[in-house]
Amino acid sequence: METNAAIVARFIEQAINQGNIESTNEFCHEDVVELVPFPGQGPGVEGIKDVIRGMRTAFPDMHWMIQEQVAEGEKVVTRFEWTGTHEAEFLGVPATGRPVRVWGVVIDRLEGGKIKETRIIMDALAMMVQLGVVPAPGA
Template identity: 50%
Template sequence: MIEQNKARVREFIDRVLSSGEVSATGDFFHADMVEEVPLPGQGPGLAGLEATLTALRTAFPDMRWRVEEQIAEGDRVLTRFVWDGTHRGDFFGMPATNRAVSVWGMVVDRFEGSKIQSTRILMDTMSLMQQLGAAPG
């Protein structure tokens, strides 16, 4: 199961995050999934996750994610990633800057069966805000 879970996370990253097929999110997450560290304003469950992903894809429509490293044990997968994109739409009230960004982070996903039940994402949001000009460099 460990290798299958790692492959499922990579498939989600490729299909949903990089290719923008947000409607496929439910193929990877349970409807009552829990985001342990939600983004500001993120609602609960799958619907909240889909709304957040739609907002991210609107703000960074060309975003591409890549897996740098994965470690798995039992029902959990830790994925270290980098995503790149161009700020072309509203992002938490900030109008488009047309700046290119590169953001690193890690996510721990906990599986129940073949789908993710809980997730905890940590991203370098300070660097993101600096790259957008919203925080001092």
């Protein structure tokens, strides 16, 4: 039987890195809850798919790398880093053509081998600095 950590890793690889957004249904419950939603994110699995679609549109070469995972019971904590080139509007920022490297942590709770709740924390400030939208601290 596949571990919860392996399920989350497969979701990252298939849905996010490979861009097989419809595979999100295989990894998430229909009524999955994003506890820290993106601005304007809709509910459930469709909301998650919209966020992935938006990120892959803005950063078509986006690639997530798992740095470490800790799993206990039904919860999986994944520390990740992703890279990409900003080629289309994202969170109101027009395309800059700039590369970004963003770290984050996601905490998933699985039920029956599928993600039921998720909470993502990303270094959005560093991303905005890399995009040139916000001045670097001390600049």
